[in-house]
Each structure stands twice: as C-alpha cells, then as structure tokens.
Amino acid sequence: MNNRFIRLLIASIIIVIGLLLILQNLAVIDLDMNGIWPYTYAILFIIFGLKWFIDNLRNNGGSWIFGSFLFLFGFLLVLGEIGLVDFSFNDIVKLWPLLIIYIGFTIIGKPKRKKNYKFVVDTDEKKDNTVGKKNKHGNRFSIGDHQFAEPNWKVEPMDLFNAAGDYYIDFSKAFIPEKEIPIMINSWAGDIQILMPENVACCIDASVKAGEINVMGQTSEGINRKVYYETDDYQEATRKLMITLKLKAGSVRVDKV
Incomplete structure (x- = not known):
C-alpha cells in the first residue's frame, strides 16, 4: 500500500469526522465523541472496498468481490448510524444473498476483452488527443475528459469506454x-x-438512459431516449463515419460546422 493511498485514507477520515461534527452542530444527527467510532470504521470499510475494487479493474491485484462487499457493508453501516435504515454491525448476516450474486458472476466469468482495457485517470488534457491512436489496439476504461481537436488529427476506428467524463x-x-x-x-x-x-457523410446512432440528445437539430430528452441520423449520401459515400453513442446519464450533441 503506497504512501499516497495512506495519505488519502487519513485525509478522508479527517474530512468525514469534520462533516459529522458539522451535522451534529446543525442538529441533523445526535452524536457524541464516543459515537464517532462506528462512523470511522464504516468509512474505513468503504475506502478499502473502493481501493480493492478499483485495483481489480486496473488489473493491479485487489478483489472486486471483497471490495464491493466491504463498500456495501460500510455504506449500510453509515446509513444505519444516521437512522435511514435499520442496520448494524451484527446485521452482516443479512447480506448472505450477496453470495448467490457473486456465484452467478463467477460462473459468467470475466470477459476475455478485459485484457485490452486500461484504467486511466486523465489529468492532462493534452494527453487526451493521443487516445485515438491507441484505441485501434484495444479498448480503454477511463475516468476524465477527452478532447480530439488538434489540427489534422487522424481519425481511426475507436471503441472507447468512459466511466465518467466528457468527450x-x-x-x-x-x-x-x-x-x-x-x-x-x-x-x-x-x-x-x-x-x-x-462534406463528410455520417450515420449517428445515439441513445441515453437518462438525459437529452440533440443530433443535427433532432432532439429528444427524458428516459431511454434514442435518435438516429443518416446523411442522404451515406450509402454511396466512400469517406464516411459510422458513429454509435451510448450514454447512461448526460447529454449528446452533434452539430454541423
């Protein structure tokens, strides 16, 4: 466990304790100093659960099973302490159905495509412009914003997956x-x-689970929305883009320039 994660862990605990004290001062929760400990170990479960889950996604060890279990357990403990649900440490046995879920996922197994995924947290927008060149070799699992706007950047087949961020x-x-x-x-x-x-032929198949779509003036917003657009010359054109956009939550906008 590296020093950066330890610092993040300590900082997270301090921040959570501060937030709890603010909630106590605002009379949102009734908390004494002895009551901070249940929140502390619950937050530790959440942090370690996320750490193991993300490490597994990055193919850097960890365990998605234990990570997701600790995260859910810690989250329920916090909700129990606040009083939103009836859950305490001894209620861990109530989570036994998770074993059935985990067995189901284990039977399915990990898809072979997972080997091609890379987990990237983008902090430099200039690096995003190289993504298009790398994706011809495989998919990317990433968090962050991506821009393709450099002069004369070459368009190649792309298959991108983004957990959170803008394109x-x-x-x-x-x-x-x-x-x-x-x-x-x-x-x-x-x-x-x-x-x-x-002057470029294209067909665009855009869908969102929750949000809005605007493709060349065709608009749709709400839940489970779809818009399909195809230029008149698409079938005959030799230079054309076949674009598929799938978004869980957010917005899609495509404009002509």
Whole structure:
C-alpha cells in the first residue's frame, strides 16, 4: 500500500469526522465523541472496498468481490448510524444473498476483452488527443475528459469506454481517410459534443438512459431516449463515419460546422 493511498485514507477520515461534527452542530444527527467510532470504521470499510475494487479493474491485484462487499457493508453501516435504515454491525448476516450474486458472476466469468482495457485517470488534457491512436489496439476504461481537436488529427476506428467524463470531438479539424470508419463511445456519465463537417457523410446512432440528445437539430430528452441520423449520401459515400453513442446519464450533441 503506497504512501499516497495512506495519505488519502487519513485525509478522508479527517474530512468525514469534520462533516459529522458539522451535522451534529446543525442538529441533523445526535452524536457524541464516543459515537464517532462506528462512523470511522464504516468509512474505513468503504475506502478499502473502493481501493480493492478499483485495483481489480486496473488489473493491479485487489478483489472486486471483497471490495464491493466491504463498500456495501460500510455504506449500510453509515446509513444505519444516521437512522435511514435499520442496520448494524451484527446485521452482516443479512447480506448472505450477496453470495448467490457473486456465484452467478463467477460462473459468467470475466470477459476475455478485459485484457485490452486500461484504467486511466486523465489529468492532462493534452494527453487526451493521443487516445485515438491507441484505441485501434484495444479498448480503454477511463475516468476524465477527452478532447480530439488538434489540427489534422487522424481519425481511426475507436471503441472507447468512459466511466465518467466528457468527450469533445471536432471532426472538422481531422484528417478522415477514404473509407468507412466506426466510432463507438460508451459512457456511464458525462456529456458528448461532436462537430461534424458538412462534406463528410455520417450515420449517428445515439441513445441515453437518462438525459437529452440533440443530433443535427433532432432532439429528444427524458428516459431511454434514442435518435438516429443518416446523411442522404451515406450509402454511396466512400469517406464516411459510422458513429454509435451510448450514454447512461448526460447529454449528446452533434452539430454541423
């Protein structure tokens, strides 16, 4: 366990204790100093659970089973202490149905494609412009914003997965080869904004579980919304983009420039 995680752990505990004391001063919860300990070990369970779960996603050890269990257990303990649910440490036996769920996932097994995923936390927007070149070799599991807007960046097949973050893609600045190029973007939460030049044929299949879609003026918002758009010359064109956008929560916007 590296020093950075230890510092994060200590900082998280201090922050949580401070928040609890604020809630006590506002009379939201009734808390004495001896009552802080249940919150402390519950938060520790949550932090360690997230650590193990994320490490497993990054293929860096950890365990998604124990990680998710500790996270859920700690979260329920916090809700129990606040009084939102009837749950205490001794109620851990009530979580036995999780064993059935874990057995089910174990039978399914991990998909082979997982080997190609990389877990990336983006902190430098300039690095995002190289993502398109890397994705022809595999998929990416990432958190953060991505921009494709450098002059003359080359468009290649993409299959991107983003847990949380925004996409900004400007095809008007790109070099687009004379062929059909598939673009797949799948995201849990965030916004997708695309600028499409008028002289490039495209078909766009956009869907959101919760949010809004605006594709070339065609709009739809709410729950489980879909919009399909295809240029008139798509079938005959030699240079064209086949774009599929899937978003759990957020917005999709595609405009001509």
